[in-house]
Amino acid sequence: MAKIQALEGVEPVTMIDAPARLDYTFTAGRATSRFLKGLEKKKLLGERSAATGKVYIPPRGADPVAGVPTDEQVEVADCGTVTSFCVVNVKFYGQAMECPYVCALVLLDGADVAMFGLIQEMPYEDVHPGLRVEAVWVDDNELSTTLENIKYFRPTGQEDAPLETYKEHV
Amino acid sequence: MRDVAVVSFAQSEHARALPGVNEVEMLMPVIGQVRDQIGLDKSRVGFTCSGSTDYLAGQAFSFVMTLDGIGAWPPISESHVEMDAAWALYEAWVKLQMGEIDVAMVYGYSKTSPGDLPDVLTRQLDPYCYAPLWPDSVSLAALQAQALLDTGSTSEREWAEIASRSRASAKNNPNAQLKGDFDPDVILADEYLVAPLRKHDCPPITDGAAAIILAADDTARELSKRPAWIRGLEHRIDAQSLGVRDLVNVKSLQLAGSAAGVSTGKIDFAELHAPFTYQEVLAKRALGLGADVQINPSGGALAANPMMAAGLVRIGEAADRIMAGEGDRAVATATQGACMQQNLVCVLEGE
Amino acid sequence: MATKGKHRVAVVGIGQTKHDSARNDVSLAGLVREAASRALEDAGMTWSDIDAVVIGKAPDFFEGVMMPELYLAEALGATGKPMLRVHTAGSVGGSTAIVASSLVQGGIHERVLTVAFEKQSESEAMWALSLPIPFQPPLVAGAGGYFAPYIRSYMARSKAPSHIGSLVALKDRQNGLKNPYAHLHEPDITLESIQESMMLWDPIRYAETCPSSDGACAMVLVGEKTADAHSKQPAWVHGTAMRSEPGFFAGRDQVNPRGGQDCSSDVYKQAGITNPRKEIDCAEIYVPFSWFEPMWMENLHFADEGAGWKMTEEGATSMTGDLPVNCSGGVLCSNPIGASGMLRFAESAMQVRAQAGEHQVDGARLALGHAYGGASQFYSMWIVGADKP
Amino acid sequence: MANTNSSDGEVLSAPLTIEYPFRRSTGPILGAFFTGLREGVVVGVKRSDGSVLVPPSEYDPDTAEALDDLVEVGQAGKVTTWAWVVKPREKHPLDRPFAWALIQLDGADTAMLHIVDAGSKDRMKTGMRVALQWADERVGHINDIKCFVPEG
Secondary structure, eight states: OTTOGGGTTSOOOOEEEEEEEEEEEEEOOHHHHHHHHHHHTTOEEEEEOTTTOOEESSOOSEETTTTEEOOEEEEEOSEEEEEEEEEEOOOOTTOOSOSSEEEEEEEETTOSSOEEEEEOSSOGGGOOTTOEEEEEEOOGGGOOSSGGGEEEEEEOOOOOOOGGGTGGGO | OOOEEEEEEEEOOOBSOOTTOOHHHHHHHHHHHHHHTTTOOGGGOOEEEEEOOHHHHTOTTHHHHHGGGTTOOSOBOEEEESSOHHHHHHHHHHHHHTTSOSEEEEEEEEEOTTSOHHHHHHTTSOTTTTGGGOOOHHHHHHHHHHHHHHTTSOOHHHHHHHHHHHHHHGGGOTTOSSOSOOOHHHHHTSOEEEETEEGGGSOOOBEEEEEEEEEEHHHHHHHOSSOEEEEEEEEEEOOSOGGGSOTTSOHHHHHHHHHTTGGGSOOOEEEOOOSSHHHHHHHHHHHTOOTTSEEOTTOGGGTOOBTTTHHHHHHHHHHHHHHTTSOSEEEEEEEESTTSOEEEEEEEEOO | OOOSSOOOEEEEEEEEOOOBSOOTTSOHHHHHHHHHHHHHHHHTOOGGGOSEEEEEOSOGGGTTOSSTHHHHTTTTTOBTSOEEEEOBTBTHHHHHHHHHHHHHHTTSOSEEEEEEEEEGGGSOHHHHTTOOOTTSOOOOOHHHHHHHHHHHHHHHHHTOOTTHHHHHHHHHHHHHTTOTTOSOOOTTOOHHHHHHSOEEEETEEGGGBOOOOEEEEEEEEEEHHHHHHOSSOOEEEEEEEEEEOOSSOTTOOSSSOHHHHHHHHHHHHHTTOSOHHHHOOEEEOOOSBTTHHHHHHHHTTSSOTTOHHHHHHHTTTSTTSSSOBOTTOHHHHOOOHHHHHHHHHHHHHHHHTTOOGGGOOTTOOEEEEEEEETTTTEEEEEEEESSOO | OOOOOEEETTEEEEEEEEEEEEEEEOHHHHHHHHHHHHHTOEEEEEOTTSOEESSOOSBOTTTOOBOOEEEEEOSEEEEEEEEEESSOOTTSSOSSOEEEEEEEETTOSSOEEEEEOOSSGGGOOTTOEEEEEEOSSOOSSGGGEEEEEEOO
């Protein structure tokens, strides 16, 4: 490098900035759209697989075990059981939540898979598997086609669900 | 080598946008069809391999989601390439060569419509000296096209005729996206998009999926009356830097074609993955194909170009014609990367 | 071209970079070349000796380069040669090595260079792993946020005492001190300092979590003829296996997934292993969060279900135990995601080649390399040995 | 989070932006190239056969042999191929019609990609001479080259 005069004694460049932005139009697909439209009406619509009889929520278009579409819509309850959870205390670029928060796997009554949801209105150290929780929705005038309609889940005050009722999910 | 053949091919409708479905929903019927049309139970598939890329849809791990559409339970032996699925077919063919399995499934797909494809493809380039300039895919192709024009061996008229012929051939292809009668004189009067390329010189932007079943030896004969035997399968890559490459001689395609034995027998027809019209001229030269070879009876990538599947579709289209007895020996190619950087050649024969 | 059927394959060259949080001294090409040229040097080869290149990495959003192998072809001497790019999520480093092996085993090539890398400092792993998805609140915070509930389930199911995770972290970080390439070198670490570290994703503590690293790993895989002519001890491949299962389905056991069980049964069978705990001398297992060591001990049939944590507690997985696990320091000391699986495969090969230096297990003859990815749904494994299979 | 949802028949869609301020380490060879651009010179690297690569790379693109023999090359050269952009895209370096070109600088044996601000397609021709125009503010980046312009 030394033989190039202009480079002698100058601070070398070692890093470059290469910002990139790509804009997309995300399409939810048929099954997810059906689910999202239900959310707009405060309905949680799962989908049952004819192949295995299992109810998926949120539906993603397929029964992954059989590799076939799920197309029978089934309404499930907006309350369920915490099967497991995590207290998040880490920050990252683009994060929307304030730390710490509790992210739990919630098995809604009537569903065969647990979905991720926030748990609030209780101290996070009291969250535990078996806890019965219910969805807290945004105000009716704020409802739209998004899972963000469910602000979070809160304890129902019911007794804990017995392990047998959610054993397959832990 | 072990004798391996294509025994089944299926593809989705190809369209500018299939907004009604997500990737899984687009793929699932294709997977069902490729198995069902030869009565294959999924448990007989010994290896599965797919090709796709996250950047097109703007979703990380898209191949993880599409696994939902193939019924991977009990757990399956499976792999994925971040390449056109023609290379997934290559990986599956290698697994079949090991002699432990007899049937493999390959699929590829992309939803290109969510993003701005020419912008997205700039992200494939050298991230220091090329990508920050955002040189879109059509512009880069135009650089190669101009270099070819400068050799004096082709013309914009020849390219218009290629576009016209391809889209006329596609009229017989129910899955094709862009088809019909285009008079070369009329389309040559169009404005340039990026000179020397006009709109008709460019591939359509396509959403679509495709799948193939490969089988070895007697299993292939059991599953197909006339399997399309793979007699040569080779791929090579060139440097990405356009400034160090010979843009008018696609060395990687020449090398792959020669290693695959394209010229060791008469070729009845070719399915060339040449997304831009002028690339058909380059591909024919690199493979040494004469005027007697029918090119792209399906319409080729100028009629539908589902990224990450279009190369696999070429192999499938060629195999379907062999299986139907419409020819005895064919060549199919796949290309990816700016200006045909990486190429795969597959020679197929009936018996 | 060779005859039909499966051919023998061996590792004769291994290279890795110094792993670090940000390798600001090298370009992307420089990073992969550092590993690849070391592997070639170890193999006594030059770029022109190589027939084909197989490269792997995790999602392209990490570096913001789509299909970066297209740009890296020149840097890896692949011009004019076949090059494949594998991507199977976190297991990719392992599956890349398996694809490279199969090119030799299938009789296609004699000398294959395989490389895996990640340069996570170009962006930020947490960002790349938690890209926004419309219509969904961004609840799950990266891989830790995803796996923490399942770790909690494991703890509940197995009744493992809560200090097991810290014991694994202590062991691996201490092993890492013996590995000059490891990203984290923490000589002052203690069980107390681990237990006092912050809960990031409760029950996962900061010190029980893998770092985010820049790094690469490479190997040269060759056929029997070339390996026999090689002056150094080759690592012979005795078995390779991959398994995938959907990440989300009703009744899925995500603590002890069947994909991992089936994959390990398959690879043991190929290697003629009937008692893995007894026959395997050491293992390099993909443990990004310390609790995965006991979980994988069960999944890999080294321990009965619910008893994996006892191996950790008894010291069986320490360098002086009966099944040393992650003598290199493992993923807990270095995690260039795309390369992490290949590092496990390469470290297992280093053990049976007796080239692991200070973290060598005396007399290791048979070793397991393991990687997993996605929602604990993609598995790749190999068994390598000092003797020909 | 994008929530201006639009409905296309049965199926919902929403805008999605993937954006990151990537920051890349250059390594010594590209680092020298970018340092050169900031200082107003163009740096190449010599291969073992004496030919010069611009932009330089740490490796020979044909043989992968390591390279580090840096040399300075000229700031004008010839266009080896070009493409005329009739309607620039939003992310393109210029917002009026321009040419992409591969430009072989004097003293270099390979061509680099950049743009030629020629005003009109009629001024473009393979083999034409072009001269480098520096950006007003230079930081050590490929965009330190504002463009090339036809010589004379």
